[in-house]
Amino acid sequence: MFQTFDTPSETAATPDRVKRLRALLAARKLDALLVPRADEHQGEYVPPCADRLRWLTGFSGSAGLAVIARKSAALLVDGRYTVQVRAEVDATLFEFPELPRSRVAEWLAAKVGKGAVVGFDPWLHSFCEVEQLGQALAAKGLKLKPTAGNMVDRVWGLERPPPPVAPVIVQPQRLAGRAAEAKIADVQGKLKADGHDAVVLTLPDSICWLLNIRGSDVAHNPVALAFAIVPALGKPELFIVKSKLEGPAREHLAGVVRLSEPAALKERLKELRAAGKRVRLDPNTAAWWLARALGGPKRIARGPDPCLALKARKNAAEIKGARAAHVRDGAAVCEFLCWLDGADVNGELDEITAVRQLEAFRRATRALREISFDTISGSGPNGAIVHYRVSEKSNRTLHKGELFLLDSGAQYADGTTDITRTIAIGEPSDEMRERFTLVLKGHIAIAMARFPKGTRGIDLDPFARRALWEKGLDYDHGTGHGIGSYLSVHEGPQSISRGGMVPLEPGMLISNEPGYYKEGAYGIRIENVILVREPEKVPGGERELMSFETLTLVPIDRRLVVTELLTPGERNWLNDYHARVREVIGPEVDETTRKWLEKATRPL
């Protein structure tokens, strides 16, 4: 199993850990310390050795910031985690101020006196954040000070897990679609155009994409942790623990980069600085430590990681791979849904069993490398928790008359998938069916959208909400996120959301996942992965239009659709989609599933 079901919270040890950390604060003459979730790479997932926030506080969410002062402590989380943080973290030790992380200075100012010194690990905060936080603290008379080494690690001591050293594998050019040398040349072209001498890459998925490698240093994301420097001219240098490199990977990499141990990074930055080079860092993702090593914020060139925009537009081979991955994954999910429909839900079937069974069907494809995230398996009220992670403790059996929300994905060598289906267990209520249909209308509005060049995700997001808005309903998350190619299941820069200011471009993969959540009752989400098509001329039109191709191929539960609420165009879309699912997935599944598929894809 790739997924685990342990209960995340382990608060018993927290008081002692916080106490020991405070003793260290006192010894170092610090009044407070920042403990973020991030690791040195500012990625969404971190290896266990970097999960300091969880070890210290018990909080298991994917984003958060603890502040440990001498006599008080706070844990700041965003809207996704306000419920979870209270369930997991000891409220006698921590406050949970309803403040965005960017306003942590306000909490601090109220807790520590003027002139107080707040410590931070210079590796765990982007330099943009440190700049802004430094200014905000200065305005309140507080000082921000980098610590030498990580203070939580010092308390953690020998119990801290070792850093991961999983072997690196080569992503074959057949799947990557472009040689590492060619990608490096693209990045170098960008650097020359911007007048920069080099860029320091810190995001593992950027580096893995650039060099056509993959790894397994963190859960669910097939990346190897590393840093890289790409000069505008000459060979890039990869800073990676060399024991991760076996034969083929070492051979492949030796051809395209200079290989060094991570410890060499500091020296190399010093050399760049001494040579007066203009070195580019991404202010949002590069650690403050790097900016300091290069001579401080004024000496560095600011610019987005040049891999981001290049990686987001999938090439022909990656698109071919994504289509194949979605057929394979669609077949496995159909087998699961067929099995679920035949299972005795009023018996033993629970959320964890469903996760195990789904993973088993995906494993049976023999192509599964990993799941792309912890499956969200939410029955009844658990479906209303947007980021629900089932544990032995929260596990719940499925009951008739409930909805079951299942959000899952897989990592195959040719592509990453992400799909959500909401399934009626027994007979759904009229309200469930009506609201499911409203969510479906939003999903179809995105799937059918046609839009001119320059359209951004922010422009499409309202289409997904309109039918819900009309009824006084909505959902509190974005409609879609970018998706990697056998890489992170969440990747930028594009999104369909209230903040999605990046224009959509052909070749981008993005999720289409409107939802609706009734707290304490049920959750609905319908998610497919869609691909931005090339702009096309329209008869009689003046501007070329872009549109989406839906890649995910799994039936949407017909039993939850109120046909009369659909316009003829929406109904046609659903019937056409189901016909395509039947046609493409039918030949890929066994007889039982095929029969189920026939029924599940009947026209409405």
Place this chain on the structure above:
Amino acid sequence: MFQTFDTPSETAATPDRVKRLRALLAARKLDALLVPRADEHQGEYVPPCADRLRWLTGFSGSAGLAVIARKSAALLVDGRYTVQVRAEVDATLFEFPELPRSRVAEWLAAKVGKGAVVGFDPWLHSFCEVEQLGQALAAKGLKLKPTAGNMVDRVWGLERPPPPVAPVIVQPQRLAGRAAEAKIADVQGKLKADGHDAVVLTLPDSICWLLNIRGSDVAHNPVALAFAIVPALGKPELFIVKSKLEGPAREHLAGVVRLSEPAALKERLKELRAAGKRVRLDPNTAAWWLARALGGPKRIARGPDPCLALKARKNAAEIKGARAAHVRDGAAVCEFLCWLDGADVNGELDEITAVRQLEAFRRATRALREISFDTISGSGPNGAIVHYRVSEKSNRTLHKGELFLLDSGAQYADGTTDITRTIAIGEPSDEMRERFTLVLKGHIAIAMARFPKGTRGIDLDPFARRALWEKGLDYDHGTGHGIGSYLSVHEGPQSISRGGMVPLEPGMLISNEPGYYKEGAYGIRIENVILVREPEKVPGGERELMSFETLTLVPIDRRLVVTELLTPGERNWLNDYHARVREVIGPEVDETTRKWLEKATRPL
């Protein structure tokens, strides 16, 4: 007549003026000079004495930046004016680089050598612009230097018109809805909450709103040019030419502010600086001169002009006034449309005659104070020029088979109006009718929109474009702008546009004006003013919904509507709207117009 029809361009004198300016540049050892359209208040309209850009170059648009170097010159305009600038400005003297103003440094770097000095009038650029421009120029090795006095004025000499000194009038509390003292207290509350000791107000419409006064220093905008300082505690100080103040205005103002001549501003800023006060300036609208007088960018507190957000939400009296103004204005426009339908279009009727006639109907209300902008009266291909201003030279007679686009507005004491109607002259083509209907679908989508709190204009803008997008069509302007209450016809901070990031709030007035333009053929725009309603509960819904009330009451040309392209909901909206127009406007107009109205508002 409030409107004039003179041909704007007078390029004959330009070479001599530029030559004399260059001689002055040489004398002052400057390599180049910036000449923006703005005046000291950064408003959209400027008095003739401040229209330096037009005097120097002949360009009459409402935004632009000339750069005069020793041997070359450029005029930078935005997308609205790329055609107009070529028609008005001498291309042998000026280049028209397709660069946004923010990138003027690139043009300069290519024209003047490293180390060159670029002059600017410190009163005519916001301090935010100067900061950014200074950095951009520094990166290219150029220097930005404030000039002593305005160099164009020096060349202009005695021919330059004197500054306006139109009398100030009091906006009665019955119409303003809130006493100046109460508004001042609101602003002071905001300053205290933000920890600022005072704010310098520079926008004339903010000052007029705050103090319940109006003026006529600039065309079409009923404002008095002035500056003000509002302290967090105590009486504000208004810096205004005192000859503008007659009995009632002086009496009213003396009760709420300290009155000073504009020349006293400098001294007062010096005092604030010496006293170490935290003085707030709006970085986007306050002149760099003010920031310098307060000790430079690091010494001042940055924040939006606090009047902007307060002024945008109209109070009950202002809303009542707006409704009355729209009924009065709607009746006048209906009389005009009735007259137009009866006129012999294949004879003498031209664009200017239409403007005169429309203004005559508005004057006949006896309540017209001004028009709110130069009427856009575009027949046939002139309708496709989004910011068309008819002049004796461009004037065109109306012909059968054409569309006539008429965008106009009025200033009444109780409200400002802005309405666009597109009228079929003779028999329209199928294409015209189809595209009109697509624009109408967008207009109705906004008019009928229901949306939760927090929704921004950017979220609604795509609804207005969706029907056009589907056919490969679009329009290159925003869908709606804020509107003042007997103030500027364009006011922020809200908009329905690709950049409209400000949440819509109850009481905001905004235009709803999607369009479509076929270059060289015709233009279509349908514009009503809409009011954001208070959020309301929806049966069965969870979130309160906001919506719009349409205030403008004038028929939309039925002859241009393809009924079959409308959904039943859209058709109902149009029929209901027309029934309301008939019911409300019918009793306000003469018998002939009432008969016309009956016909023009028949259900579809």
